[in-house]
Amino acid sequence: MSSSTWLDKDCGYRQKICWGRRPPLMMALVPYDQTSLPVLSKFHDASAEFYFANQRLRLTQDWRRLGVAAVVWDAAIVLSMYLELGEIELRGKPAIELGAGTGLVGIVAALLGANVTITDREPAMELLRANVRDNVSPEQQGAVTVSELTWGEGLERYPKGGYDIILGADIVYLVETFPALLQTLEHLSSDRTVVLLSCRIRYDRDTAFLNMLRQKFSVVEVHYDAQRDIHIYKAVKSQNKQEL
Numbered sequence: 001m002s003s004s005t006w007l008d009k010d011c012g013y014r015q016k017i018c019w020g021r022r023p024p025l026m027m028a029l030v031p032y033d034q035t036s037l038p039v040l041s042k043f044h045d046a047s048a049e050f051y052f053a054n055q056r057l058r059l060t061q062d063w064r065r066l067g068v069a070a071v072v073w074d075a076a077i078v079l080s081m082y083l084e085l086g087e088i089e090l091r092g093k094p095a096i097e098l099g100a101g102t103g104l105v106g107i108v109a110a111l112l113g114a115n116v117t118i119t120d121r122e123p124a125m126e127l128l129r130a131n132v133r134d135n136v137s138p139e140q141q142g143a144v145t146v147s148e149l150t151w152g153e154g155l156e157r158y159p160k161g162g163y164d165i166i167l168g169a170d171i172v173y174l175v176e177t178f179p180a181l182l183q184t185l186e187h188l189s190s191d192r193t194v195v196l197l198s199c200r201i202r203y204d205r206d207t208a209f210l211n212m213l214r215q216k217f218s219v220v221e222v223h224y225d226a227q228r229d230i231h232i233y234k235a236v237k238s239q240n241k242q243e244l
C-alpha cells in the first residue's frame with residue numbers, strides 16, 4: 001500500500017479530531033485544511049522534543065508524508081509520563097508497543113529498562129527505525145526491536161503470550177480495526193500480561209472498544225490527565241481480575 005493511500009484512509013480521523021469530541025456530522029465532512037487549524041500546528045513541526053528517563057529525546061515527525069503515524073500524540077506523552085512514575089515494573093521485562101507511530105512510548109520503556117518490540121504498519125517503519133537510532137544509545141539498542149505488525153495479521157511471528165507488558169497510545173480510533181486489535185491483544189497476552197492503553201475518548205465507538213475489551217479482559221482506569229484529556233486503562237486477562 002502506498003503512503004498516499006494510507007494517508008487518505010486516515011483522513012476521516014484527522015477531520016474529526018479537528019472539531020472536538022462530538023462534532024455534528026456536517027462539520028466532520030468539512031475538508032481538512034492543514035494551515036487553518038492551530039490545534040494541529042505542532043504536528044507540522046519537523047520534530048518534537050521531550051525529556052524522559054533522564055534523557056533528551058528528539059522525535060522526527062513527518063505529518064505531510066505519513067499522517068497520523070508520524071506525529072507524537074498526547075496519549076503517547078501521557079503514557080510515557082505514566083511509565084516514568086514507576087507504577088509498572090519495566091526493568092528486564094519483555095514488552096511490545098502496538099501502533100507506535102514515532103515510537104516515543106517504546107523508546108521511553110526501553111530507556112526505563114524494558115526489552116521492547118516497537119511495532120506499527122509497514123509505512124511507519126522507516127521513521128520509527130530512525131527515531132530509535134537517534135534516541136537510543138548503541139549500548140541500549142539491544143533492548144529494542146522495531147518490527148512490522150498490522151493488527152490481526154501474521155501474528156504467528158510474535159510469541160503467543162510472550163510479553164509481560166503491552167503498550168498502546170491512541171490506537172483505539174478506527175472501528176474497522178477493533179476486532180483485529182482485540183485479537184492481537186489476546187494473542188500477545190498471557191495471564192500475567194499487563195496491557196496499558198492510553199486513550200482520548202472522542203466518540204462512542206471508542207467506549208464500544210473498551211466494552212469489547214471487557215469481554216476478554218478485566219479493565220480499570222489507572223490514570224487520567226485532565227489537562228490533555230487522556231485516560232490510561234490497564235487490562236489483564238479476565239481470570240486475573242483480583243490482581244487489578
Ligand SMILES: C[S@@+](CC[C@H](N)C(=O)[O-])C[C@H]1O[C@@H](n2cnc3c(N)ncnc32)[C@H](O)[C@@H]1O
Nearest residue numbers: 068069072073076099100101121150151169170
Ligand atoms: C493516532 S496514531 C498514534 C501513534 C502513537 N502511538 C502516538 O500516540 O503518538 C495511531 C497509530 O496506529 C497505527 N495503526 C492504525 N491501524 C493499524 C493497524 N491496523 N495495525 C497496526 N497499526 C495500526 C497507525 O499507523 C498509527 O501509528
